Amino acid sequence: METQKILTSSEAEEERRWWVTVPKVELHAHLNGSVRDSTLLELARRLGEKGRIAFSDVEHVILKGDRSCREVFKLFDLIHVLTTDHKTVTRITKEVIEDFASENVVYLELRTTPKRNDSIGMSKRSYMEAVINGLSSVTEVDIDFTPHSTDHHDPASSCNSIAVNNVDHQGSGRKKIYVRLLLSIDRRETAEAAMETVKLALEMRGLGVVGIDLSGNPSVGEWSTYLAALQFAREQGLYVTLHCGEVPNYEEINAMLDFLPQRIGHACFLREPDWVKLKSSKIPVEICLTSNIMTDTISSLDIHHFVDLYRAKHPMVLCTDDSGVFSTSLSKEYSLASSAFGLGRKELFQLARDSVEFIFADGGVKQELKEIFSSAAGKLEL
Ligand code: 6MZ
DSSP: OOOOOOOOHHHHHHHHHHHHTSOEEEEEEEGGGSOOHHHHHHHHHHHHHTTSSOHHHHHHHHHOSOOOHHHHHHHHHHHHHHHOSHHHHHHHHHHHHHHHHHTTEEEEEEEEOOOOBGGGTBOHHHHHHHHHHHHHTOOSSEEEOOOOTTSSSOTTSOOOOOOSOBOOOTTSSOOEEEEEEEEEEETTSOHHHHHHHHHHHHHTGGGTEEEEEEESOTTSSOGGGGHHHHHHHHHTTOEEEEEEOSSOOHHHHHHHHHHOOSEEEEOOSOOHHHHHHHHHHTOOEEEOHHHHHHTTSSSOGGGOTHHHHHHTTOOEEEOOBOTTTTTOOHHHHHHHHHHHHTOOHHHHHHHHHHGGGGOSSOHHHHHHHHHHHHHHHHHTTO
């Protein structure tokens, strides 16, 4: 690892473009955080015309660059006002997948919080059906979201295998993306609502749902509220990932690491004993550089824990978190890591390639992804 490289803006742009050509794996992306600004503005304008919101009040909120952690969660509330009807949920799902695929993300785990909204006849199930409709309506690229028989841990349990859209045009020149879904529990929810989400995830296993995420404003609620639901998810063979250490809540961090989730997101506020525990556990960490800086969870990339974890060869994967909210992309995150940490293309390509080991899908998908990376390594002469 060398020291930080200062790039001119044209060098940074060239680096980003190079990263667009590289296959990548995205494991930490929130659906409603990944919506295009242009779509949000269009939706806001429409609601403004109907008199439901004042467009001029929300336009600058959508376009604002830097946001504190508190502002980010206020923005999510606004985004949810704009996006949460069935048709729009379907639309944003389709667009988000096509956006990731367009920059050569070959495997995407998309997470979203199933929402209930009685006033528009939306249940958590119908919300998720709208998401699945979004997967089915992807047209610009080939999509595989049909789970394979071992996408979960318990091969004996029944998997309702409905082949909704399992296309493979290898050799046709079309891009192909694997998509799997994680259902998020929001820290504002009750224990019962969390259990409902886990049961829904189990019922939707045949439609690409592979796991559960715990997210939401880290300053709200107690993670122990969700322990029963998370334990049940794990017993039933769903994968579990937790947002861990976004705020300095040491008791919670310690308990989350003891739970041994299959992955954690962020891991910003760990203390020395927590790092020791994390490293010995080998739990892979989903790293979101731009998000951490923009929300000021980490004050500067010079002191980002990426460096220490990379040196320790701890399993890690670079992710976007909320590409819309933070105006980023996975290619930007790789080029940022390259300049901030002085890593070469070869080292970071290897990091992207190693991410395949941490996906929540079966060996068949892993094998296909490994082949994609091998072929890219040859073409890119890495
Ligand atoms: C914690 C986050 C998050 O689920 O409506 N979310 N939770 N930390 C973060 N880092 C900044 N970014 C997003 O997507 C939006 C929701 O994802 C969670 C929040 O609960 C947010 O409301 P969905 O698709």
